[in-house]
Amino acid sequence: MFRTLALILTLGLPVPGWEHPGYDAEDSFYNPGESAINTASMPHLTRRWSVQLRQHESCPGPSAPLVATGRVIATDDLGISAYQALTGKLAWRYNWPDPLDSDTPYLGVAGNVVIAANSDCNSASDPDGTLTALDLATGRPRWTKEVDIPIYSALVDKNLLVISGESMSDELGTFAYRVSDGQEVWRKMGYLASSVSANGRMLLNKGNSTTAVAVADGAALWTKSRKWLSQSATPAADRFLVTEGMALLAVNAATGAIAWTAPGKAADLLATDGRRVYRASGRTIEAVSAANGRLLWSRQQPTEPNQPVRAGGLLFTGGAVLNPVTGAMVAAGTPFAGKQVIAGGRLFTVNGSTLSSHAPRQTIVRR
Numbered sequence: 001m002f003r004t005l006a007l008i009l010t011l012g013l014p015v016p017g018w019e020h021p022g023y024d025a026e027d028s029f030y031n032p033g034e035s036a037i038n039t040a041s042m043p044h045l046t047r048r049w050s051v052q053l054r055q056h057e058s059c060p061g062p063s064a065p066l067v068a069t070g071r072v073i074a075t076d077d078l079g080i081s082a083y084q085a086l087t088g089k090l091a092w093r094y095n096w097p098d099p100l101d102s103d104t105p106y107l108g109v110a111g112n113v114v115i116a117a118n119s120d121c122n123s124a125s126d127p128d129g130t131l132t133a134l135d136l137a138t139g140r141p142r143w144t145k146e147v148d149i150p151i152y153s154a155l156v157d158k159n160l161l162v163i164s165g166e167s168m169s170d171e172l173g174t175f176a177y178r179v180s181d182g183q184e185v186w187r188k189m190g191y192l193a194s195s196v197s198a199n200g201r202m203l204l205n206k207g208n209s210t211t212a213v214a215v216a217d218g219a220a221l222w223t224k225s226r227k228w229l230s231q232s233a234t235p236a237a238d239r240f241l242v243t244e245g246m247a248l249l250a251v252n253a254a255t256g257a258i259a260w261t262a263p264g265k266a267a268d269l270l271a272t273d274g275r276r277v278y279r280a281s282g283r284t285i286e287a288v289s290a291a292n293g294r295l296l297w298s299r300q301q302p303t304e305p306n307q308p309v310r311a312g313g314l315l316f317t318g319g320a321v322l323n324p325v326t327g328a329m330v331a332a333g334t335p336f337a338g339k340q341v342i343a344g345g346r347l348f349t350v351n352g353s354t355l356s357s358h359a360p361r362q363t364i365v366r367r
Helices: 004-011
Strands: 045-052 066-068 071-075 079-084 090-095 106-110 113-119 129-135 141-147 153-157 160-167 170-178 184-189 201-206 209-214 220-224 229-233 239-244 247-252 258-262 269-272 276-281 284-289 295-300 309-311 314-316 329-331 339-343 346-351 354-360
Touching (some): 066 106, 066 339, 071 106, 071 354, 079 113, 106 153, 201 229, 309 339
Antiparallel strands (some): 170 184, 269 276, 339 346
């Protein structure tokens, strides 16, 4: 055992990041680099700091935070706030021009830019969307762009922002913009996109067909006459995890071939470490084999789990912390409840309007 991370924290070096809502563009919700928060250190995990996120009578609300270059970026009712990851000290704030008509944004980080994509929340017939690029260090706007569609999905990958949506007044479409300047790169009218990329491949739906396209230029790679809704992709980016009706499927990202089907296992809340796929549905948290889709274990929780997150040899559920291999409880989740992100030896949570940072009292990292 050694205390490399403790030295990093002491010197104030940047905390390793969680730059997409699902950790990576694959939305795997798996941080393979975490080692300080583990089974041995969980009993010693304590709250290091907490801040109250701004509250207001408005449409937006807090989402799970992002972590990038030593900052924790969180949404609140008035806009976006960034805090020092080690101390919780406010670094900068960005306010929505009209918080009463701005919903909770999609957030992503690309290099030194924070991307926010959100929509109007008061117009039922003709809502629009707004794309905003903020400087990660200062929070100052780099560019903003108004779009004619409400934003149903958003993805940051390959230095592009890909959004899709439709309304009663606007045709369904998927659009890609450069992160650097907001200029449109490609569009696909009539297609609805997911927020998942498998190393530059993403799935678009049109009617009852699914097409894989290249994020870089929108070029079609393959099409299947199946309506697959992409929920996640493996960390190796070789398979999409999709739902079709009530089934969960693993689909080869390069060819569209079905690797396996798990009937009755469809879920919106998925995570995968490449060995197992974790699904939360109702009060049930389960693991199925990533190789063949067979059920490995299933546990009932006292309350509905949040998004599953894998990090540090543990499975976080928004409540109880579980052993990912067996599903056995490692720690009760009450002190760490809420939307969870694990990065740089810290567990960041958003519970209601409170953003908190938790870390072991003595940081221990195993080889």
